[in-house]
Structure formats: structure tokens, C-alpha cells
Amino acid sequence: MSHDDAFMQLLSRARSASKGLATATSGAKNRALESIAQAIENSVAEIVAANRQDLERGVQSDMAEGLLDRLTLTEERIRGLASAVRDVIALPDPVGEVVRGSKLANGITINQVRVPFGVVGAIYEARPNVTVDIAALALKSGNGAVLRGGSAAEQSNAVLVKLIQDAISAAGLNGDVVQTIDEFGRDGAERLMRARGFIDVLIPRGSAGLIASVVQNSTVPVIETGSGVVHVYVDASADADMAESIVVNAKTHRPSVCNAAETLLVHKDAAERLLPRLLGALETGGVALWGDERARSTSENLRSATDETWATEHLALEMGVKIVDSIDEAIAHIDRFSTHHTEAIVTSDFANAERFLAEVDSAVVMVNASTRFTDGGEFGFGAEVGISTQKMHARGPMGLAELTSTKWLVRGTGQIR
């Protein structure tokens, strides 16, 4: 990798600027965030115009309806972006928090404190709102941000990043802390994944395919987010009303997000008692159902499920249904097909609840609650950095603290060993 070309110069600018940001006060960072919020509100027409160019290209290239919707920035959505930036101002600054500390027997004090990573890289697709989101969260946590927002949103992202840079500079910090590499195309994304020493952590946001590609190709440490093949297991002893409301809520409340349930597992004893009611409620909610043989024997409306069904994150009003003989079979099915995001059991049995909590190896394991609660906002973190499905560094909903590292501060009076 040549260090003197335009791409490396851009990464160097972000890195260099991030050093000043790392020691900036919360006050200075909050003023920069307020400056960004105001700049967004003052630039609605310009943002809409740039976004229209992206949308026209999207229509010409037959972009899917859902993607076009995510790509669209209306005046209302743009004001929402500014408001989201102001929400970040209100969050506590994680930098400087003392995580642990002690005084050693020799009189040395040691304090582990939160520090910014340095520069966060983000790779995402056709979602200009993520540009503002990540920039604001990175800024508040003292990190530079290098953004690869994808060619589909290139005009929108270019306008937003320019506006963010200028707003940060106007507030007295170095605007170089936020950079876009969209102009470098796919090659830029690949170089970003290998920019050790310039990028400290890479966060992919988007399809399972995009995330898998980043994980496979990146030498920079990655935080995997997102993909959720989420299970609800209705145990033999489940309360009927509770089972219905949790299953319907987990599946239908917002089917397009990662904490929505994709597979319903039902104990055979509960199936006799509850399955017609559960399937009826799901169908009333507009859910198309797949089932294993036993589930299909109870209803004509279920298509035949395969291993592919069990492994699919539908993100739509579709659900697989399987009857199991035991909680062991439910846990084994989850172990095989889950992306280890969130799983829930509905049960009245204490021992089964505790077994499920102990043995299911997912970021969030629930008893008698909707899987929709796996969310930074619901958990009280305020911000939505994403939901980690990996085991290192962060697991489950991530707050601003998960965008930091730590360092140890050691203060002595001349001690030696």
C-alpha cells in the first residue's frame, strides 16, 4: 500500500486530526455536535437535491423498493437526523470514565480509564442516515471516522460529510476527523479493510453478505453487527396469553429489524394446547408460515420448511415453525441455526427458564419477554451504535462505551522492581 497517494493522505488526515479529538473536552465535542445539527437544518434543500440525484440513479438501475426507501431523505427525515445528533449531545461522554482502579501494596496507583479507539471505519450501503449517525457517535466518543457509504448514496454522503466537516471546523475542532472514501469505490473499501495503523476498528452495517465479506477480508479488527436469526421457544408450561402476545410481538411489531423473531419452536405438549391459536394469531398478523412436518399436519397453510428456512433471516412477515419434543431439542436447534443474536423462552417453569438462560449461547437470552427488547435504547444506553453478534469486545446492544478502548494510568513515586 503506497502511503503517499490520495487515499492514504485522506486516512492520514483523519488519523492526525483524531489525536486532537482524543483529548478534546466534552464541552468542545458537544459544541461541534450542535454545530452539525444546525448545519443539517440549514441545508435541507441542498441535501434533498443531492439525494434526488442518488434516487434518480437508483430508479434507473432498478433498485428495490425497500432500498430506495432507505436511501430517501425527505425534509422530515433530515430534521430527524439533526434531532438524532442532539440526542447524542445529551449522552454522557464515555471518555475518561474510570473502569477499575486500585492502590498496589507498593504505593503505586493504577487506574483503567476509557479512551477513544482512535479512528473508526464504517462500511455500509445506501443509507445516508448512517453517515450522520456514525459521525456523531464517533465524535462524541472522541474517535475520527472514515466512512464508506456506498456508490448508491454517493451524492447524499458527499454533501453530508462536507457539511459535517465544515460544522466541526466552525466549532473550533479539526474537521478532518470525519472523512468519506466513497470516491475510491470498491478499491477504497478493500484498502480500508487492510489499513492497520490508520483504522483501529471497522464496523460493517448492512446485509449478511456485506458483513461476511468484511470479516473475511479485513485485517483491521471488526465488530460484527446485525444479522439475527432469532428464535422464540414456547415451552410445555407456557401461559397461553403470554405466548401469543410475545410470539406475535416478536414477529410482527417491526419485522424488518434484526431483533424480530424468525423461527417459532413449540414444545409438543404446548403445541396440542396452543399451536392453532398461535398460528391463527400470526396469520391474522399477516405472517406467511413455513413448518416442519408435524407443524404442517395441524394446518394446511404452512409451506414446507427446509434447513435453509431455519437458517434464513427473513426480515419480513415470514416465519418458520417447528415442533420439538423437549427443551433439549429446542436448545440444539438454536445452537445449530441461530446467529446468536437473541433467543427467548416462554415458560412458567423455573428450572427450564434457568436452563435456557444458562445453555443458550447468544448475545441476549430472554425469559417471558419479546425479542424486540434487544435494543440499545430499550436497555437504557441512549444511542444506537448497533448490536454486536460477536463475542470479543462487545456483545449485544452497544452504547458509546463500546466505541472506546481503555488504557492504564500508573502513578508512582519512584518505585522499581
Added chain:
Amino acid sequence: MSHDDAFMQLLSRARSASKGLATATSGAKNRALESIAQAIENSVAEIVAANRQDLERGVQSDMAEGLLDRLTLTEERIRGLASAVRDVIALPDPVGEVVRGSKLANGITINQVRVPFGVVGAIYEARPNVTVDIAALALKSGNGAVLRGGSAAEQSNAVLVKLIQDAISAAGLNGDVVQTIDEFGRDGAERLMRARGFIDVLIPRGSAGLIASVVQNSTVPVIETGSGVVHVYVDASADADMAESIVVNAKTHRPSVCNAAETLLVHKDAAERLLPRLLGALETGGVALWGDERARSTSENLRSATDETWATEHLALEMGVKIVDSIDEAIAHIDRFSTHHTEAIVTSDFANAERFLAEVDSAVVMVNASTRFTDGGEFGFGAEVGISTQKMHARGPMGLAELTSTKWLVRGTGQIR
């Protein structure tokens, strides 16, 4: 990667066995550790015999003296291994520790608890003691362990792993939790680095080259440990006695380890006052010195330092010496050449101490203490899992807690969104 060959079968056995271990009680794990300690003590002759085969091959292949020493297992060292296993028994079990928890407004309780990673992979070279070390630490933290100890120690590792497996089984847990892949040679190491879904985290231990190779080639998340280009900066206001004792201790107390100092930076005002004394004390301690031009102008004994000198982890009685005009120049030099392991300032000036702590971006930053204190034992963690030089997951000395992930346990009474 074929899933039915001998290599994958071995990984599958470790993975499958690790699931039982994840929920094993501390009592059961401690009994398995005591069983291992006893088995080691009862097998001294067998271990020494296997080790002798490795040593003979080492001598034939002209292995360096230092490597041969690390490879050697004497009766005394073997008893030391058993004793190290018993030290691990005494450590608190990190699994199940509640990291955070709260009750949400809707009545749901959330608890973030420590859980094992699953299976830890380790790649190291010619150090059979690491086989016992990692196996014991993994077992205590509820993790399986797949070990690649290198061909040079193959016979020693084979005997040790067999003994560990049998001892674990004899104590009533599944001995398959510990596996060696030495028989698969280099190909095995490469496959281990790509065994996502089977290995949850990979810990390389050894030379900078080995660690770099693992980081570059691994798709499994890696915890980087070790490499330390460690700096001591003697500020203008440094106390003379303190500067001398810290510099000498940091360099000479145990030069072969990663927290030993490699570069001495001296403020020009302190240089006038202190440099002859510091260099004299280092030379008395047997340290061979390199210097920049200004340092060399004060003494004939310094060889000429280059950028390569500043970037080298000598791990020996050698040190680079540079005169700087300001604390800014010292911090800039560190920023450019450090591996971000440990740096220390010796100063009487409060503002400079705080600036150094704030602006130096290393795992451990010290004021007026020897860099030799960067150590899990010194920090009170008990175990020596290694010293992380990366920013994700763990930074600085790692204890057993750093061998765990977390999961969120959510308990409700039927809540939906």
C-alpha cells in the same frame, strides 16, 4: 474446508466438549485442575523423556541457545508447572460474574454476565510450559483450548496434552476440551486461523513475526500480545536518583521480557544534568548503547542509532538513547516508534505528568515508576494470560476475565413492545 477430516473432527470434539465445560461449576473445574497438577507431578520421568527427544532434534537443527533453554523441561521446571496449575485453582472463577445489571421501567430485569468464549486457540513456539499454562487458564475460565505448540516441542506437547486430557476425564469432565493440532503441521496452524465457528478467539504467543503472521492471516478474532518497544522519557525536572533507578530497573531487571525498556528519551535540560550519570549506570549494568547525534556527542561509547534502532525490540541488554528538545518531541517520537505497550515519564512537573498520561496512546502509561510493573501479577490479577497491545476487547495485562465474553440475561413477566 472439509468438515469430516481428522482436523475438523478434532475441532468438533473440542467445541462439543466445551459446551459442557461452559456450565461446569467452579468446584468441578478446580477438581480437574488439581487432577492435572497431580498427573504432572506423577509423570516427571515421562515428560523429561519426551522433552529429551525434542531437545535432541533441537540440537541437531542448530537451535539457538535461548530457544533451547525455553524448550527445556527439568524436574524442577515440571514441578513448577504443577504449582502454576494450583495457582490457577486459587484464582476466582470469572464465569457468572455480573458485570452490569438494571431493572427497566417496564419491570424487565437485565443482567450482563461473564460467559466463556467457547474455544480458545493458541499458537506459540517451542515453549511446552505454555501448553500447561493456556490449558489451565482456559479450563478455569470455562473454555476449550486448541493448541498449536510448534514442531520443535511436539513430543513434549503430545505427552502433556494426553496427560491433561486424561486428568480432566479422571476428574469427571470431558477431556476433549483440550486438544493439540501439532500433528497437522503448518497446514494445521493455517486452518486454525480460519476455523470460524469452531475457534472463538486466537491468541498468538511468541515472536513479532509469528504474531504479525497470525494477525494478517486469521479470520478468527485475534488477541495480540507481547511485542514491546517500551520508552522511558526523563523530563527536564526529573529527580536525579529516581531517574537513574527507574531507567536502570526498566532496562536491566529482566531485559528479555516485553515490559523491559528499549529506548531512553532525555530532555535536553536533563541531559546536561543527568546524561553522563544515566549512561554510566547503564554501562555499569552491562547495557550496550546506541545514540542519536546529540547523545553520541557526550560519550564515545554510543554506536549510531537509526530509525531501525528506534523500532527494535531488543529483548537484550541494548538500548537506544535520544535527546529531545521538549515533551512534545518525546511524545511524537513515542507515537512514531512505540508498539504502544508501556511508556513511562520521570518528572517532578505535575502538568507534564498529566500531559504524558493523557497524550501517550499506549496500553499502560506511567509516571515515576519502572515499566517492569506492567504485569498481571503486579496488577493483582494473579494469572499471566499475556499483555494485550491491541485496543479491542482487552488492553494491557490480561487476567482470567479477559478470557471471557458476556451475555445479557433478560427476565420478564410477559412484556412486549
